[in-house]
Amino acid sequence: MLNYGKLFSLRRTPQSEPLPRTVPNSAGGHVFALSDWARLDRFLVLGSEGGSYYAGERALSRENAVAVMLCIAEDGPRAVATIVAMSEAGRAPKQDPAIFALALAASAEAEATRRLALAALPRVCRTGTHLFKFAGAVEAMRGWGRALRRAVGDWYRVRPVEALAYQAVKYRARQGWSHRDLLRLAHPETDEPARKALFDWICRGTLTEETPALVHAFASVQAEGADGAFAAAQVRTHNLPWEALPTGLMTSRAVNEALIERMPVGALVRQLGRLTAAGALAPFTAATAHVVSVLSDRERLLKARLHPMALLVALRTYASGRGQRGRLSWEPVAAIVEALNAAFYTAFGNVEPTGRRLVLALDVSGSMSCGSVASSSLTPREAAAAMALVTAATEEHWQVLGFTAEPGQSWSQGAALTALPIGPSMRLDQAVAATDDLPFGGTDCSLPMRWALERGVRADAFVVYTDSETWAGPVHPAEALREYREKTGIPAKLVVVGLVSNGFSIADPEDAGMLDVVGFDTAAPALIADFIRG
Template sequence: MTNINLKGFMIRKGRAATPQSLKAADGQKRNHAGGFVYVISDLERVKRFLILGSDTGFYASGAQLTKDNAKAVIRVAESAQHRELVDVIVETSVAGRAPKQDPALFALAIAASFGEVEDRAYALAQLPKVARTATALFGFLTYVQGFRGWGRALARAVAAWYTEKSVDQVAYQAVKYRQRDGWTHRDVFRKAHPRLVEPGFTGLGEWILRGDAGEAPGIVQGFEAARFASASELPGLIREHGLTWEMVPTEALNDREVWEALLEGNVPLGALIRQLPRLTRIGVLEPMSEATEMIAARLVDVEALRKARIHPLNVLVALRTYAQGHSMEGKSTWEPNPRIVDALDEAFYRSFGTVEPAGKRTLIALDVSGSMTFTRVAGVPLTPREASAGLALVLAATEPMTHVVAFTGGVQVYRPPGARRVRPVGRSGAAAALTQLAITPRMRLDAAIQEVSDLPFGPTDCSLPMLYAAERGLEVDTFVVITDNETWAGAMHPHQALAKYRAEMGIDAKLIVLATLASKFSIADPNDAGMLDISGFDAAVPALVTEFSRGL
């Protein structure tokens, strides 16, 4: 990495400049860190929440963020935007744009509980699109009971979740996803009373309600047989009935022959990614083996990644965990197969889909402050700092002309002359600065994360990318800032710095803010058509960035 020398930088006299600790425009409010930023609309905040969830932040607790986001969802649900809210929930879920389903299920539960009767009915009608598995259905029921009772509309919608499927589809769900959050299928049947009239449903209903599998579909009988089968009998039952790993006794999942039988079937790609450490540990993924090559090919299949809705962050977690050779708790170990490590690295890029580059000059700035290391991203075991490094790598690989910097601090990092060490209450005395990062498209993902891991913390001044580019005479079409928007440092607001850059360079540059926290704040001016605020870890980010850069 290279320290960036900003010597000679001065804000010209007469140019509008307001310290970020002071209000610079109507619509700005003080964020949790003490700086003044813009406030996004409730619907835009809901979009952030659907992608990012509400993990604890450095300046705000997870409980408070969840409460605030819930209030935002309720306000939209009670407004004329109710159906737009539901459509956003469905689109985000169906497209696999979020790493976790819980925010979408939570928001749909609110949409099914607030607003006009017809609007609530519209939300309930979308339940099968968002709750595509029984475990998701159970999660929805847990949330919705916190907002409403079991009226006829809810009971009909839940019943339809079962009756609109074939008997084999319901049997598969009933065996694979047996319980969650205290819910079982028997509990749901007794609440919703689905009328299962298709031939074969009677036997399935008997098993769900009374445990009698005598007339149940084959997969149920296979599951019951597997519960009491010996290790040598299990592979045959798996092949005969198409059992998945969730239907096999836990103690048998460390048996190599059991997994070889499971892999002959269609192990869902998401489950396969999660099971890579186990498969390596028990000897299925031996170097140069047929299984290794088959699984590596599945991991990099773009269409398979899309159909399975594999989110890039989940691939990133899998890669980091698998490559380190031990679980997060250290309870299990394995020797990583280099072929699988390479495949996961490639899968991370491919999980974003195919993106046509805009061909624009792009400067990417990463917030690596303390607040970006305090929390997790969207419920996965990654810090925003780590995830943003991976995202920067993807953007650098998408656009041929990129320059990557990080907001840092400390005496060894160059900063604008005259930038004093400020020490607000509860803050360190480091001055805001930038550090150039050696992130290039040829860099491995783990190397990019390491590149940002040891940088010195400092206050984040989001105006610096534009000021630095102007000072250096760098021609930039699009500035991309990845931040939690909890910024406060700097003698000029980011929107003022962008206006300054445009005026001095004669370039109608754009600013894209990728938010890493589901708060209501943004440094982007909503009244400037050349600024865009989006959820930072949306699977559609590369496409959204290139489209906005092209002016679409």
């Protein structure tokens, strides 16, 4: 007899078929669409560099740009406030998406929105590089009208002179722009002798007595005949950044030791490999002790807005003993490796444990190994492992699983779950590596709930780390969660951690027990814990 109930059900719909309110994703499955505002949040944190497995960089960037513009058109002040808040809180690994979004807002049809966006320029574009990127982005959207010139001019007028001099010698030119280009476009006027002298040096290269001392120090180390000892003294006296030094002096141990003493946290983390290769960092030295002290200083890390992504990339690169590009290699200092590992967790801020029973499920499929998260060298698969480890390190009751293939079957056949050896006893880079070379299958995001139901596992919440480009499975995740709730009597929750800046989620936005969050947002772990706690 024909079993019609297996062919059609109101309670169990294959993920390749639609539910009410679902839309097709890029992989052929059906998922829930994010609102434009939720997509704005994803874009501001994750960006679209590198694209994804199913969507190229250009296509994904255009989709996100359209979503950002829709938010700006709907509520310009809210959009600008969101951009500024995300940027100032340091929740995103890179500023590029926020800068691009601000350029879109500065090009909006509504004059009030343009005015708000331009007023926010110094809050989002805090460095010379940020300003150069904004100039390139906004020029692609609009002309250089009076309001835009005034806003750029204000960036140079309002900043303290010494701070502006630091920007001038540290970020001399980027993205095809220089301070000279922008000053000639903006024509900022000033009555301050030191600021006027700084403008003259930027535009004409002239040095006078009024020119800030930092610029004189920069000129002196750039002069022919400057040696390491002289440059080290200038670094200590005037706080010269490493970008201000000639390449030939960067191998000097005296220079590097002086830089380590005064280098900002972000720059220090990025330079660890080079500094070790140059001999400035070695076991049991004062310089190494200083680096460990900096990385252990919670207040300093949070004040520097050093994103966990930067620390994870630095840890993976530094522990490997070689640069991602070029031939630079070094012998990692164990104390620095451990300090980077600890700093990763610190950078997320305080996360209070929930005391709940959590099932953490990682999408380790082929699509998760393509593209990058937030313009980094990390794939979504690696980022998922790192995010899961933050929760595992905080919570007491957890189980980490990976979506894999059934033994002996191909990726297109049996989907399964495999327990992953990921836990707080592992070092972060080792946990990230644990997701490599797994026999991934077609990701079925309903499996965590079905797995728990079949085994009698009593879970309070399921946390799925995915790109939502899923299609496999006999039932939608939302349906599987509701079935789990009905049969166990547990009001279980589902949190979906999105790791690609697309418009999809497996979380039903109309179910109060389901939540979609942006992966690698520094606020995500605390937000997940608050939601699970209720």
